[in-house]
Amino acid sequence: MVDGSDHGGMTLATSLPQARRLATEIPGPLSRELMARKQNAVARGVGTTMPVFAVRAGGGVVEDVDGNVLIDLGSGIAVTTVGVSAPRVVDAVREQAEAFTHTCFMVTPYEGYVAVAEQLNRLTPGTHDKRSVLFNSGAEAVENAVKIARAYTGRQAVVAFDHAYHGRTNLTMALTAKSMPYKHGFGPFAPEVYRAPLSYPFRDELDGPAAARRAIDVIEKQIGKPAAVVIEPIQGEGGFIVPAPGFLPALAQWCRDNDVVFIADEVQTGFARTGALFASEHEGIVPDLLVSAKGIADGLPLSAVTGRAEIMDAAHAGGLGGTYGGNPIACAAALATIETIEAEGLVERAREIERLMKDRLSALRERDDRIGDIRGRGAMIAVELVRAGTTEPDPELARSVAAAAHARGVIVLTCGTYGNVLRFLPPLSISDELLHDALDVLAEGF
Ligand SMILES: *Cc1c(COP(=O)(O)O)cnc(C)c1O
Numbered sequence: 001m002v003d004g005s006d007h008g009g010m011t012l013a014t015s016l017p018q019a020r021r022l023a024t025e026i027p028g029p030l031s032r033e034l035m036a037r038k039q040n041a042v043a044r045g046v047g048t049t050m051p052v053f054a055v056r057a058g059g060g061v062v063e064d065v066d067g068n069v070l071i072d073l074g075s076g077i078a079v080t081t082v083g084v085s086a087p088r089v090v091d092a093v094r095e096q097a098e099a100f101t102h103t104c105f106m107v108t109p110y111e112g113y114v115a116v117a118e119q120l121n122r123l124t125p126g127t128h129d130k131r132s133v134l135f136n137s138g139a140e141a142v143e144n145a146v147k148i149a150r151a152y153t154g155r156q157a158v159v160a161f162d163h164a165y166h167g168r169t170n171l172t173m174a175l176t177a178k179s180m181p182y183k184h185g186f187g188p189f190a191p192e193v194y195r196a197p198l199s200y201p202f203r204d205e206l207d208g209p210a211a212a213r214r215a216i217d218v219i220e221k222q223i224g225k226p227a228a229v230v231i232e233p234i235q236g237e238g239g240f241i242v243p244a245p246g247f248l249p250a251l252a253q254w255c256r257d258n259d260v261v262f263i264a265d266e267v268q269t270g271f272a273r274t275g276a277l278f279a280s281e282h283e284g285i286v287p288d289l290l291v292s293a294k295g296i297a298d299g300l301p302l303s304a305v306t307g308r309a310e311i312m313d314a315a316h317a318g319g320l321g322g323t324y325g326g327n328p329i330a331c332a333a334a335l336a337t338i339e340t341i342e343a344e345g346l347v348e349r350a351r352e353i354e355r356l357m358k359d360r361l362s363a364l365r366e367r368d369d370r371i372g373d374i375r376g377r378g379a380m381i382a383v384e385l386v387r388a389g390t391t392e393p394d395p396e397l398a399r400s401v402a403a404a405a406h407a408r409g410v411i412v413l414t415c416g417t418y419g420n421v422l423r424f425l426p427p428l429s430i431s432d433e434l435l436h437d438a439l440d441v442l443a444e445g446f
Helices: 030-039 087-100 111-124 140-152 170-175 210-224 247-257 279-283 328-343 347-365 395-407 432-445
Strands: 053-060 059-065 068-070 130-135 156-163 194-197 226-233 261-265 289-292 303-308 371-377 380-385 414-416 421-422
Touching: 068 432, 087 328, 111 130, 111 303, 111 328, 130 140, 140 170, 140 226, 140 261, 140 303, 156 170, 170 194, 194 210, 194 421, 210 247, 226 247, 247 261, 247 279, 261 414, 328 347, 347 371, 347 380, 380 395, 395 414, 395 421, 395 432
Parallel strands: 156 194, 156 226, 226 261, 261 289
Antiparallel strands: 053 059, 059 068, 130 303, 289 303, 371 380, 380 421, 414 421
């Protein structure tokens, strides 16, 4: 059976009933068995948010091995933005897998890679001449953006920000701010990485331009002129921190004035997630280089660096690449993902989800002053939890509300430097009914 009805979201084509259902306790017996096997077979370093194992997913739900149907407020960490196994993506992947799975673009190139580069050059902010290069993961693309910026400027220093998250490889661990769990015990880290203060409206009084001045002072005093500044326009793991208005434009302007490469890490914020195709658009900034991944290909591993032709082409021939980078199946999925976003009006759908969630969460905050802040854009919304009436972080509350939601069949993630942020990243294919049900569960959890 295909559920082709309109749920206030997009038209779905999934056979999964779009309703939360608890068939067993969470986790059920089959998930518990699998978890025991995981413990004996998989390295302990790989944790899981939920204690259940998935068998199917679609629309706004994930079904587990015990027949529980969970509401998905995570999208596999902001990846399945167009809906997991979106119909166009499934068709494109099947067709490409039958044609060829791999030739290596550096050996025998194929059109899909070029077509994805053309789309990225068209869709990213700015009308200047652009080039793109494709990789597998967000971290790999961030590393390559830094390589490109160094090749272009002939400088080495790179600036990252407080609360930043850029990945788990050696250079991106250095760029990432938080020690536990991402860096602890894994050093030494790559040199020539410097950290500047962010704008964090809930926790500092500075307006955007003043916060930018504070950051620029640190950069000028500690480095002079770096090769690049790397920043998430809205921080992801760091707690969905939206900098005060004017912060990003002032920083971008300083980079332009000083010939420093401005790199926007839009790995989490890209591809319609924030109610714009890219979050840079909210303040009209035009990054020199833009890094995308997560939402780019509906779950197939793909990432990209897109930017000014003269910067991108500074890296010598053969200097960029990788065996799997721009895999043909991932490229087919990306083209189908972009088509889905445009055909289904998903940028607007993300804005609708923002309105619905902020309305519900604001009503909740009226009754509960442990919700210190509600923030984010589009379908990237968070609440920061504090001890009642203060700004003191309350990570235990975040953990217990998340645990209560998990037990009742709602997938919700936590984040933030202090671990006190509940973050909501629903797929844009979720129905309003499911969102309301999930918010009812959360309200009861509080
Ligand atoms: C997830 C993330 C990364 C790392 O991407 P991976 O694909 O996990 O390597 C980098 N930057 C940001 C902002 C992210 O959210």
